[in-house]
Amino acid sequence: MFESVGALAASPWIYVLVALSVLLDVFLPVLPSGVLVIMAATAAAAGCGAAGDDVSAYAPSVLGLTLCATTASVLGDLALYRLARRGGERLDRAIARSRRLTTATERLGLALSRGGGALVVLARFAPAGRSAVSLIAGAAHRRVRDFLPWSALAGLSWATYSVALGYFGAQWLGATWLATGVSVLALFGAGGVAGFLMRRGPEARASEAG
Numbered sequence: 263m264f265e266s267v268g269a270l271a272a273s274p275w276i277y278v279l280v281a282l283s284v285l286l287d288v289f290l291p292v293l294p295s296g297v298l299v300i301m302a303a304t305a306a307a308a309g310c311g312a313a314g315d316d317v318s319a320y321a322p323s324v325l326g327l328t329l330c331a332t333t334a335s336v337l338g339d340l341a342l343y344r345l346a347r348r349g350g351e352r353l354d355r356a357i358a359r360s361r362r363l364t365t366a367t368e369r370l371g372l373a374l375s376r377g378g379g380a381l382v383v384l385a386r387f388a389p390a391g392r393s394a395v396s397l398i399a400g401a402a403h404r405r406v407r408d409f410l411p412w413s414a415l416a417g418l419s420w421a422t423y424s425v426a427l428g429y430f431g432a433q434w435l436g437a438t439w440l441a442t443g444v445s446v447l448a449l450f451g452a453g454g455v456a457g458f459l460m461r462r463g464p465e466a467r468a469s470e471a472g
Contacts, residue, residue, distance in 0.1 A: 303428025
C-alpha cells in the first residue's frame with residue numbers, strides 16, 4: 263500500500279522535497295508539508311520495503327528528516343520575516359488599517375521583548391500561524407535575535423512532533439494508510455489546540471480586565 267511512498271522515500275530526493283515543501287509552506291500555508299513529513303517518516307520506519315531490498319539502503323533517517331524539516335522551517339520563517347521587515351510604509355499602513363493585525367503586532371512584540379516567545383512555538387502548530395508570526399515580527403521590526411531563537415525552537419518542536427507521529431504510528435499500527443491517517447489527525451488536532459490557545463489568550467486577558 264505504501265509502495266509509491268516507499269519508492270519516493272527510498273530516494274535521496276525525499277529530503278529535497280521535504281525541504282522545499284516546508285520552506286514554501288510559510289508563503290503558501292495550503293501546502294501539505296506536515297502530511298509529507300509524516301508520510302516520509304512512516305516510510306522510513308517501514309524501512310522502505312523488506313530487509314535486503316536494494317532501495318532500503320537509501321531510506322531516510324528519522325534524524326535526517328527532523329533536521330531537514332527544522333532547517334527548512336527556520337529558513338522559511340527568516341525569508342518572510344526579512345520581506346516583511348523591508349515592506350516599508352505600505353505594509354505598515356496595511357497593518358494599521360486592520361485592528362486585528364495591529365493588536366497581533368503589539369501582542370507579539372510585547373511577548374518577544376519579555377522573552378515570552380513561546381507564542382512563536384505555539385503558532386508553529388496553528389493553521390497559518392507560522393506565516394502570521396513571521397510576517398508580524400518582520401513588520402513590527404522586531405530584532406532578529408529576539409525572533410530567531412524562538413523560530414528555531416518552533417521549527418524543531420514541530421519537526422520532531424511530525425516525524426515522531428509518522429515513525430511511532432508505523433511502529434504501532436504498521437506501515438498502513440490507517441497509521442498515516444491517525445498521525446495526520448493527531449497533527450491537525452495539535453493545530454486545533456494551538457489555534458484555540460492563541461485565541462484564548464487575548465480573550466482571557468480581556469475578561470480579567472473587565
